[in-house]
Amino acid sequence: MNGLYLVTDSGIAHQAGHTLPFVVEEACRAGVRWVQLREKDLTTRAFLELGVALKHITQHYGAKLIINDRVDIALAVDADGVHVGQDDMPHQLVRSLIGPGKIIGLSINNMDELKAAQGADLDYLGIATIFQTGTKQDTSSLLGLDGLTAICQQTSLPTFAIGGINATNSQSVVKAGASGVAVVSAICGQTSPYAASRELIKLFNGV
Numbered sequence: 001m002n003g004l005y006l007v008t009d010s011g012i013a014h015q016a017g018h019t020l021p022f023v024v025e026e027a028c029r030a031g032v033r034w035v036q037l038r039e040k041d042l043t044t045r046a047f048l049e050l051g052v053a054l055k056h057i058t059q060h061y062g063a064k065l066i067i068n069d070r071v072d073i074a075l076a077v078d079a080d081g082v083h084v085g086q087d088d089m090p091h092q093l094v095r096s097l098i099g100p101g102k103i104i105g106l107s108i109n110n111m112d113e114l115k116a117a118q119g120a121d122l123d124y125l126g127i128a129t130i131f132q133t134g135t136k137q138d139t140s141s142l143l144g145l146d147g148l149t150a151i152c153q154q155t156s157l158p159t160f161a162i163g164g165i166n167a168t169n170s171q172s173v174v175k176a177g178a179s180g181v182a183v184v185s186a187i188c189g190q191t192s193p194y195a196a197s198r199e200l201i202k203l204f205n206g207v
């Protein structure tokens with residue numbers, strides 16, 4: 001499985017003229033096998049409906065569907081897992097709710113948060129924020145490639161780097177030690193999410 005992780009933002013998809021299910025279908029068709037439904041401005045009902053739609057698409061392509069923040073939605077759509085940040089439901093509680101067979105990802109913004117997560121029952125770490133991004137307003141301070149390397153060297157968990165990653169810099173991120181790259185605008189905001197995904201996968205495989 002390649003290490004490209006699509007994190008959704010339906011606002012960015014709409015600005016580019018796409019529905020979110022279209023973006024996810026095109027990305028999966030191109031080979032993306034990790035999809036995170038991350039929506040901050042939707043009602044519970046709309047979030048759920050998108051979750052159901054994305055579950056059908058990801059299941060068809062054999063891609064993992066991870067739900068950001070919302071354990072209830074993950075359970076309701078039988079997603080593959082949940083991604084939480086430092087201010088969300090504690091990952092131990094997420095595990096007790098979703099069970100041992102599901103995936104849990106945790107966002108890590110610095111070395112202290114990494115230390116706190118050492119030995120935890122997690123499946124991967126999201127490492128934020130690597131580069132400047134217009135997608136998320138309240139980002140942590142930028143790690144850059146050196147900060148990313150320092151964190152990746154201290155964990156044996158798979159790591160997905162996120163924040164400002166695109167076709168120009170993705171290979172440097174993998175070379176810095178990340179096992180995968182997570183992107184929002186580099187797929188959701190592109191004229192062709194299919195072509196953008198193909199290019200990112202090609203670059204990933206070429207490292």
Ligand code: TZP
Pocket residue numbers: 007128129132133134135136139162163164165182183184185186
């Ligand atoms: N967490 C840290 S930065 C970010 C998230 C969800 C947004 C990344 O978006 P983009 O468009 O890939 O820079």
Ligand code: MG
Pocket residue numbers: 068069083084085086088
């Ligand atoms: Mg969160």
